[in-house]
Amino acid sequence: MSDRQRPLRSAQWFGTTDKNGFMYRSWMKNQGIPDHEFQGKPIIGICNTWSELTPCNAHFRKLAEHVKKGVLEAGGYPVEFPVFSNGESNLRPTAMFTRNLASMDVEEAIRGNPIDAVVLLVGCDKTTPALLMGAASCDIPTIVVSGGPMLNGKHKGKDIGSGTAVWQLSEQVKAGEISLHDFMAAEAGMSRSAGTCNTMGTASTMACMAEALGTSLPHNAAIPAVDSRRYVLAHLSGNRIVEMVNEDLRLSKILTKEAFDNAIRTNAAIGGSTNAVIHLKAIAGRIGVDLTLDDWSRVGRGTPTVVDLQPSGRFLMEEFYYAGGLPAVLKRLGEADRLPFKNALTVNGKTLWENVQDAPLYNEEVIRPLDQPLTADGGICVVRGNLAPNGAVLKPSAATAELMQHRGRAVVFEDFDDYKARINDPDLDVEASDILVMKHCGPRGYHGMAEVGNMGLPPKILAQGITDMVRISDARMSGTAYGTVVLHVAPEAAAGGPLAAVRNGDWIELDCESGRLHLDISDEELASRLAESDPSAAATLIASQGGYRQLYIERVLQADEGCDFDFLVGCRGADVPRHSH
Template sequence: MSETKKTIKLRSAEWFGTQDKNGFMYRSWMKNQGIPDHEFRGKPIIGICNTWSELTPCNAHFRQLAEHVKKGILEAGGYPVEFPVFSNGESNLRPTAMLTRNLASMDVEESIRGNPMDAVVLLVGCDKTTPALLMGAASVDLPTIVVTGGPMLNGKLNGKDIGSGTAVWQLHEQVKAGEITMHQFMSAEAGMSRSAGTCNTMGTASTMACMAESLGTSLPHNAAIPAVDARRYVLAHMSGIRIVEMVWEDLRLSKVLKRENFENAIRVNAAIGGSTNAVIHLKAIAGRIGVPLELEDWTKVGKGMPTIVDLMPSGRYLMEEFYYAGGLPGVIRRMGEANLLPHPDALTVNGKTIGENCAEAPIYNDEVIRKIDNPLIADGGICILRGNLAPRGAVLKPSAASPHLMQHRGKAVVFENFDHYKERIIDPDLDVDENSILVMKNCGPKGYPGMAEVGNMGLPPKLLAKGIKDMVRISDARMSGTAYGTVVLHVAPEAMAGGPLGAVKDGDWIELDCANNKLQLEISDEEMKARLAARAAQQEPPKSGYQQLYIDHVLQADEGCDFDFLVGCRGSAVPRHSH
């Protein structure tokens, strides 16, 4: 036995390592599954936190994935114990999976802390499962490794590749514009999602997989291997081996999730054209592990980083091509060679630095992973906007926006909530033109509640029929990472929390100036105060159950939308239970 192993006291021994009544009972109950006695003697017990669910199609193949993780754990001398947690699937769960991200994180945190495990493997995939599991694990701080389910294969339509999510938005706009028939629209349905896995665009699922890898919480290439590629199962196996080694090295999550790792992730998000949702999720993860991270860091760290991954919705290709081109290690190598990776010496879960992992990463396709001097977008950093309309900030994704709208002044067309938008946008008499700015209120964390992905409002049909493809849109909502357009999101404070967005009226002039990070409603301070005072008198009826808990305790978008009582690392200590 190595010297390191001699000095590590296994946490699971508090349950299984005593020769008394409690040890007897803990072991005896576990033995009803046919576990032999020697498995409890000095072996690390590794939890496999599984978000498998048939209602979360992105994660529906996780039973098989978990088996490969188990093989690696057993090979390395550990013992695997698989357990389920709440699976918040983006595609089916109403009103939005974001509403239950914090709930899932609580499930994860309490499951890890309260059970006899020395380390944990997080099986993640669909949008919110990645941040939820990392948030929960960060609050406990055991050795932790992320294994992602991987993206699905390219969608196919009329002999061409189509991207999941992105194709829906594009085709739906084409139906409304009369460019394609409803029959053509429906024929795309089966071909868009034709294998296991997450969205194959650089949506939130792929973005958060890339964030997990760039944070150093997964093995290299975890983000991009397709779900049905055999190499996905090899990675799961190798992750199982590695997590056992991490126990003996005492390589806990807090030793990996440093400020430097978050700065790397922010810069990587710009390089890949990642989702705006990463802004909220990284803040929440940082809050759990105790790393200071502010909205302004996205400007300070990310600004000036070219987008070099040519992937939908910003570019042309899909996640299959991204993996075959070299995946995230290829991107990080390009960044490192150009001195654009802030902290190449940041530690990762395989015990090496991110620079060491990616220094010799092969790059097979310069069209998909472009060279720094031939970017898709010259500056892909998330644009943070401030002004009297968003005193605590708002975000815009430059790689998904139209350059001619990045500096724009227009009259507001206002929707009080999402239902009002759906009702009003189809009105042929709506007073709107291509220079108008669509404004939607009451869709933030408290307002929806849950801050649904409705910020990329579809354009008025009468403008689509004229060939208009994009307009400035502003809301306190989120946007799917698969969506595109000149869309201002996460306006904070939100309208429901008394934010200035609630004061906007039809016909108000609004100025968007991305170059100067400005979002301004052109009314006087006195007028703003009067309008907000009038709104404050309106009371929303109370919700019931978890939704009311959410409204009462959720933080604003600039703070990561975590619950106020969940921020911070509470550690793995748990009172000993005596039977």
């Protein structure tokens, strides 16, 4: 029995007997849809990011079929539609460049079509925030179904992590520790099934964020892509989305400030990607929740990282799921009163705590006790100072503890091309105690803020057995990467931020404990250097781009604001003017 209080949105298209209703139904009937499917049934959109160019999402056709079965079983009617698939693995310069474009596609596809609710099929890391951003702007009943992580990689009889293995092995090649042949031999074994990266990279992080926010069913984050239970979850999600229409359970009832606090705390516990900072801010902005960098310090700091996964730890997503997955982590936090808001509502109509309070935990090596953490304080470290007035971030669980308080001499690269041209030079003036600084890689400076912030170390340093140095940039880094890397410096160099003023030989102080990032020059000297920069260069660059690139550069917000477009912030709802044919 339906307890629906509001009329179906799709009835605006299919529920009338006038000329417009005639045409809307008639056109849909050319697909063989019988008349009774339009008689008061919820129309469920299945927003699919399937693409053969997005290998993480290449199994989504099958996933969608299982969602459809669930929708039909529950009395709804499923309609699948494609949206821009921004996969990180192939897309240049970075999928982050098209995250906002994909979100616009999703928003307008939802608003402009006769659907009452939507199932978001997400996987490769930017597809999760992009689809949630677009759906949040419309605020209709929404449920997330992730594609799941790929199986463990295998190389030389050992498990290797997707993404993380690339960074590790490439550094070993540069250091002369392994041959190029050994490096290439790992290529096929790293990615041996459908699914996203099997490390706690950005894809797995955002899947965990979707579950912690309450936008997916329990266990959505960690079930392997090729495990039959992934398809069961898709089927059950199809069931549930029909019920959500009847309950009018829209995203605004789930994506509350309390839900975001839960997600921030969860990110610390899982050792999640720094990219979550940008994506959660953007999602919050679309639903009207005020989320800031200060919230990451307020909620996240002091939280131990208990999930022992690469790149921070040892294991991979398969082991995480078999150990109990995210529900086991949330239960562990909740039992210790470390889950900020247990009563936050989730898409299955239950609270977050009701979903996890009986969750089993099978392996305490993978999901550690709170008093035996991987990192005692795994919350994203937010630093500020004259080098980052609006903030920058660092991931403690992936950093070297001894380097989180460090003073060193700057070795400066003006942009990524400069870095590539000079980093392998044996005559590069660099020592292990120095700090590598790279400019002009932020959202405007290197369109989309590519994942180049984890600068590989100079071979001459690697040859000394050194595996980590402090690195600072306005770029992002892959969630699969590691190291003592300060990222998302805001404002970025291309927007006139102080990072543009750093010169070779300057001294920089990083103090994560006190949240300080300081360039050791006077305020007068800093102002003088910034005044010498040529602001016309950026304007000339913008004017020369055209198309989406120009739109991006002109309207993108800074990292601390979520890198959304300024005109997309806010919830615009699902109402659309009716068109009379």
